[in-house]
Amino acid sequence: MELRSGRRLSSLPPRKRNKSLNRRSNRITESTPSNIDIGRDEDRISTLSDYLLLGILERVDLPSAVRAGAVSTRWQHLPHQLSHLHLDVGHFPGATPLETMDAFTGAMRRLLSTCSPAADCNSSRAIKTLILSFYMSSTHLCSIGRTVEDVVTHSATERLEFNISLPSANKTRFGKQFMSFSRSCRVTFRCLTRLTLKNLAFGHSDVTNLINACDRLDHLTLSCCRLVKHSALKIDTPCSGIKELKFICFMCTWIELISVPKLRQVRCVCWPFENPPVRFGYVLELRDVSLINEAMAWQAPFKLSECLSRSAKNLSRLILHFGHQMIWIQPEHPKNLAAIFRNLATxxxxxxxxxxxxxxxxxxxxxxxxxRSITLFRHSCVKTPESSAEKTNVVWELSKDLKHLNLKVLLIFGCEDEDRVTNYIRLVMERAKGLKRIDLRGEYPCEDCNTIDLERSNVEKDGRRRIKEGLTHGSSSSVEIIIC
Structure with a gap:
């Protein structure tokens, strides 16, 4: 059961607090036995079993659950019995990062202690999910590591996640501290299932060593991180079980995945180095690749065959986002991609x-x-950053004898150029003999656009209607064309 954000209860008087909790748990309270004798002035919710009350608390955020424990002695021990915990440093006030981490670490120790103020110290407690989001702080890392180690040693924890960010600008020093932290808390890191690191700097082999040290790690995100020495990030983990890697603004010359056999998903966003951003080696289980970037002037287009490995024979989904700027890939002959794209479905x-x-x-x-499906997202935003690469058309001549049997759906967002879109769709309909549906949808505004007004929206919808009429007039095709 995932933790969900809830309405803050601390600002309500006691009676309204109970009413608020009652509204959130209408379905649960229906299971209350009808033979319970509840007095006129008695708190109806507090008469429920611990099991049902915990079900209520696990549907609100952790601060609200803790505050609920202050309402009465009946609730006081419940936060110490939650089996799904997400403790976020952002929930704790402090004039400085150090004070904030003091509050975070103190609350963590209290909530993860085996004995709560009103509970039986001999009772067992299983923490199935533990998510900790905190700052890098040398004075608190050992305490966090020891506390979590005690939890994973005595609990069958299914999900253990660290989200670690940096409160200051000295990436190199804190990168070394983090690696020291991972080595000194080996039991904790062996049990990590997800790890997100932000604003840290790593040595040449640190990332590989980190993955190899985390036996259960299946997801790693490196955001705004970098290598201490400007070189290639090489990851060689033939025995690891990691399944997902995300690189967001990672500073290095390129990323090389030498051997990551269990890897299923890779997402690379905003790479500030030359193309191609990732070079795949042995990635037999790779299913999903996302490359997202606004091309800069020094980034030349590249061929996907230079990036994707021939071992990636199970690739089924490919996402390329060009940021409304230059198209940074070069179309190439099908024979160069046939082995890689043989199972590509989306x-x-x-x-x-x-x-x-x-x-x-x-x-x-x-x-x-x-x-089986192609989705195109077109955008009319005219804003172009000064350092962006020049926008140029990509030239490709389609084989005249191409007959595709499996494409079922073509989805296009942004259809303001009626002739261009109509001609393209006709081209697809001629080649894709199994095509079933075409979806024509309006354009979504980006962060640099104003919200699309109603008048423009109506004009665009009229344009999509004309495209549909042009495609269906005098045609015997059974393809369904949908306007959204």
Missing amino acids: VFLLGMFRECDLSWTLFTLEAAPAL
Whole structure:
């Protein structure tokens, strides 16, 4: 059961607090036995069993659950029995990061203690989910490590997650402290299932060593991190079980995944180095690749065959987001991608600038015989950062004898260029003999746009209607065309 945010209870008087909790637990309270004799002035919720009350508290955020324990002695011990905990440093006030971490660490020790103020110290407690989001702080890391080690040693914890960020700018020093922390708390790190690190600097082999030290780690996110020495980040973990890697603004020359055999998903966002951003080695289980970037002037387009490995024969989903700037991939002959794309089922080509020709996107259709859906996201935003690469059209000549049997769905967002979109769809309909549905949808605004007004929305919808009429007039095709 995941923790969910709830309405703060501390600002309500006791009677309204109980009413608020009662509203949140209507379905649970229906299971209350009808033969309980409740007095006129008695608290109805507090008569419920601990099991049901814990079900209520696990549906609100942790601060609200703790505050609920202050309402009466009946609730006081309940936060110490929660089996799903998410403790976030952002919930604790403090004039400085040090004071905030003092409050965070104190609350963590109290909530994770085996004996609560009103509970039986001999009773067993299983913490199934433990998520801790905190700052790097040398004075608190040992306390966090020891406390968590005690929990994972005595509990069958299914999910243990650390989200660690940096309160200051000295990335190198804190990167060394983090690696020292991971080595000194080996039991804790062996049990980690998810790890997110932000604003840290690593040595050449630190990331590989970290993954190898975390036996249960299946998800690693490195956000705004970098290598101490500007070089390639090389990850060689042939025995690890890691399944998902995310790199967000990671500073290095490139990322090389030498051997990560259990890896299923890779997401690379905003790489500030030359293309290609990732070079895949032995990644036999790879299923899902996302590359998201606004190309800079020094980043030249690259071929996907230079990036993806021939061992990635199970790739089923590919997401490329161009940030409404230059198209940073080069279409290539199907034979170069045939082994990699043989199981590719879904392609998302997002953030294409309005003037971009669309026919180049069909090189994926030629190389992927199992492809079932293509999604194109076009955008008319005219804002271009000064350092962006020049927007140019991509040229691709489709094979005349191409006949695709498995494509079922074509989805296009942003159809303001009626002729361009109509010609493209006709091209797809001629080649994709199994096509069942075409969805034509409006354009979504980006962060740099104003909200699309109603008048513009109506004009765009009229344009989509004209596209549909142009495609269906005099046609015997059974393809369903949907306007949203």
